[in-house]
Amino acid sequence: MTALVAIDWGSTNCRAFRLGPGGEILEKRANAMGILAVKNANFSGALMDLARDWIDVPVAPPVLMAGMIGSAQGWIEAPYLPIPAGADDIAGHLVIAPDPRREINVVPGLRGSGAAGPDVMRGEETQIVGTGITDGVLCLPGTHSKWAVVEGGRIVRFLTFMTGEVFSLLRRNSILGRLMVDAPHDAPAYARGLVRSQSAGGILHQLFTVRTAGLLEGLSREAAPSFLSGLLIGHEIAAVKDILKPKSATVVGAGALAQNYAIAMSVAGIDTAFVPGEDAAARGLFAIALRAGLVR
Amino acid sequence: MTALVAIDWGSTNCRAFRLGPGGEILEKRANAMGILAVKNANFSGALMDLARDWIDVPVAPPVLMAGMIGSAQGWIEAPYLPIPAGADDIAGHLVIAPDPRREINVVPGLRGSGAAGPDVMRGEETQIVGTGITDGVLCLPGTHSKWAVVEGGRIVRFLTFMTGEVFSLLRRNSILGRLMVDAPHDAPAYARGLVRSQSAGGILHQLFTVRTAGLLEGLSREAAPSFLSGLLIGHEIAAVKDILKPKSATVVGAGALAQNYAIAMSVAGIDTAFVPGEDAAARGLFAIALRAGLVR
Numbered sequence: 001m002t003a004l005v006a007i008d009w010g011s012t013n014c015r016a017f018r019l020g021p022g023g024e025i026l027e028k029r030a031n032a033m034g035i036l037a038v039k040n041a042n043f044s045g046a047l048m049d050l051a052r053d054w055i056d057v058p059v060a061p062p063v064l065m066a067g068m069i070g071s072a073q074g075w076i077e078a079p080y081l082p083i084p085a086g087a088d089d090i091a092g093h094l095v096i097a098p099d100p101r102r103e104i105n106v107v108p109g110l111r112g113s114g115a116a117g118p119d120v121m122r123g124e125e126t127q128i129v130g131t132g133i134t135d136g137v138l139c140l141p142g143t144h145s146k147w148a149v150v151e152g153g154r155i156v157r158f159l160t161f162m163t164g165e166v167f168s169l170l171r172r173n174s175i176l177g178r179l180m181v182d183a184p185h186d187a188p189a190y191a192r193g194l195v196r197s198q199s200a201g202g203i204l205h206q207l208f209t210v211r212t213a214g215l216l217e218g219l220s221r222e223a224a225p226s227f228l229s230g231l232l233i234g235h236e237i238a239a240v241k242d243i244l245k246p247k248s249a250t251v252v253g254a255g256a257l258a259q260n261y262a263i264a265m266s267v268a269g270i271d272t273a274f275v276p277g278e279d280a281a282a283r284g285l286f287a288i289a290l291r292a293g294l295v296r
Numbered sequence: 297m298t299a300l301v302a303i304d305w306g307s308t309n310c311r312a313f314r315l316g317p318g319g320e321i322l323e324k325r326a327n328a329m330g331i332l333a334v335k336n337a338n339f340s341g342a343l344m345d346l347a348r349d350w351i352d353v354p355v356a357p358p359v360l361m362a363g364m365i366g367s368a369q370g371w372i373e374a375p376y377l378p379i380p381a382g383a384d385d386i387a388g389h390l391v392i393a394p395d396p397r398r399e400i401n402v403v404p405g406l407r408g409s410g411a412a413g414p415d416v417m418r419g420e421e422t423q424i425v426g427t428g429i430t431d432g433v434l435c436l437p438g439t440h441s442k443w444a445v446v447e448g449g450r451i452v453r454f455l456t457f458m459t460g461e462v463f464s465l466l467r468r469n470s471i472l473g474r475l476m477v478d479a480p481h482d483a484p485a486y487a488r489g490l491v492r493s494q495s496a497g498g499i500l501h502q503l504f505t506v507r508t509a510g511l512l513e514g515l516s517r518e519a520a521p522s523f524l525s526g527l528l529i530g531h532e533i534a535a536v537k538d539i540l541k542p543k544s545a546t547v548v549g550a551g552a553l554a555q556n557y558a559i560a561m562s563v564a565g566i567d568t569a570f571v572p573g574e575d576a577a578a579r580g581l582f583a584i585a586l587r588a589g590l591v592r
Contacts, residue, residue, distance in 0.1 A: 080512075111512065115497035117505035118512040144504065159497065160504040162470075169465040174458075201411035201455065202535040203499050204528065208440065208456040209413035216376075216407065216414040232500065239498040 002026065002061040003295050005054050006285035007047065009069035010123060011036050015281065016051045021295075023286035025279060027054075035074045043075035044099050055102065062294040064285045066107040067123035070095065080111035080120055086154035087129045091291035107288060114159050115243045121146055121158060123281070127252060128155060130284030131275045137249040139265075140277070141257045143168070147240050147249075159243065161236045171225060176210045183222035185256060193230020194267050203235055229260065237264045246270055253277035298322065298357040299591050301350050302581035303343065305365035306419060307332050311577065312347045317591075319582035321575060323350075331370045339371035340395050351398065358590040360581045362403035363419035366391065376407035376416055382450035383425045387587035403584060410455050411539045417442055417454060419577070423548060424451060426580030427571045433545040435561075436573070437553045439464070443536050443545075455539065457532045467521060472506045479518035481552060488515075489526020490563050499531055525556065533560045542566055549573035
């Protein structure tokens with residue numbers, strides 16, 4: 001029996017989960033129909049393509065979605081909820097998508113004050129709920145990595161860093177990228193990048209040393225991506241340390257990127273734990289659906 | 297009468313000057329055959345395409361080149377000269393390109409210690425000589441902007457910032473670029489960016505506020521590029537102020553970018569002057585050629 005169809009719908013892909021009465025994942029699917037790929041705003045059609053057999057059934061299960069599907073470019077805009085906010089607050093501000101045939105609920109994003117101006121998240125609030133962590137500092141590495149402070153089950157502060165996107169731009173499109181080849185992660189080069197990030201001149205100056213380290217310090221084309229990664233992640237961790245001053249933090253995820261964040265945090269004197277990131281969105285959507293009364 | 301054929305040959309274009317006995321520009325030409333566009337390393341052919349009628353004449357004038365043509369990817373590698381270095385030092389380390397029919401001299405680049413590791417320049421040393429400034433701090437805005445400290449006619453320190461390239465990447469290839477449209481420079485938005493650069497969180501965090509300022513603070517798509525520019529240039533100037541502590545500096549150039557640098561410097565309390573940047577390479581090449589005895 002399907003208790004909830006949970007959809008994590010981002011810019012570049014769509015992941016669907018069929019959940020049982022205890023929140024267990026009965027089935028999951030994904031495709032590359034992120035909101036940017038959906039033509040003519042036919043989100044209803046795209047959802048049916050992925051999960052019609054779960055949804056169009058005699059006793060239709062509730063459907064709850066999170067992510068960029070709730071942005072101005074998505075199916076319906078679910079206004080950002082101000083922090084502090086937890087699962088109860090989020091559950092109280094669901095928005096219903098304009099589908100004439102079904103009730104499809106959408107989770108709002110969150111807004112707060114970063115260290116330099118307003119900050120927002122959309123999708124990560126659901127993953128954070130899904131970790132089950134009610135107190136602590138969480139790190140969600142990614143294209144736009146998020147750091148969140150959770151107290152009593154509510155997100156009370158968060159910060160976004162464009163580290164992953166800046167890495168990709170420099171790797172793929174910059175003059176530095178021409179000095180690199182794809183290769184397995186190089187741990188010593190990554191550590192060199194972390195150390196380099198602590199020197200003077202700021203990122204815009206230090207980035208040029210990716211080039212000069214290749215010319216004059218023997219950094220290989222294979223090692224250069226890891227060096228660049230260390231340089232950028234080192235800056236992110238330094239800023240977090242400066243602003244949030246966490247003694248410990250939990251990295252959401254378990255892959256190579258999560259490990260690299262943990263190394264950088266360790267170098268910065270921040271104790272690190274891990275919590276699984278995979279399917280955190282599904283667990284979060286189930287928790288929010290319970291509180292919203294969509295699931296009993 | 298041609299006293300010198302001076303070539304400023306960079307990655308993306310080639311500029312040629314025919315200079316008279318006093319260094320005056322008699323004629324100039326340019327094309328888009330930067331060293332990256334030259335096929336099969338046929339630099340000799342590319343030079344002839346641009347300036348054969350100046351060079352293949354009964355009394356052949358000396359030819360002197362500067363820029364990336366002297367890099368490992370260019371015609372011949374002219375090893376980086378360590379700083380301190382001035383026109384005399386540079387003139388003493390010219391390298392001859394492997395052209396069997398003509399003597400073609402190439403200016404070496406310079407290397408020094410930046411604030412975070414080794415630093416190099418190639419081409420800018422010639423422009424700096426060409427400004428005629430023998431004492432002071434010079435700023436050369438560009439894709440990779442350079443700051444140089446000149447004492448007694450020698451470059452004693454310099455720093456590179458990848459500000460221009462990072463701006464282009466973010467403008468053209470990032471998610472932030474999708475929130476922007478091309479428009480005339482917006483001075484108030486640029487100033488907002490300068491101010492934003494002074495807040496906490498570092499560049500990687502502050503960049504995300506380009507997005508949130510559009511979502512929540514009324515920053516228009518037209519104004520966003522100027523805001524981003526202010527954010528990045530603000531970081532560059534802050535780093536320079538921190539490291540070089542200049543009371544005043546001279547911006548090489550006179551266009552919009554030079555003006556914007558001057559505004560950022562003024563906000564940071566650095567007195568600013570301008571020196572023309574156009575044709576500074578030609579003046580520098582002439583000064584170096586004089587000292588090398590290529591021109592009498």
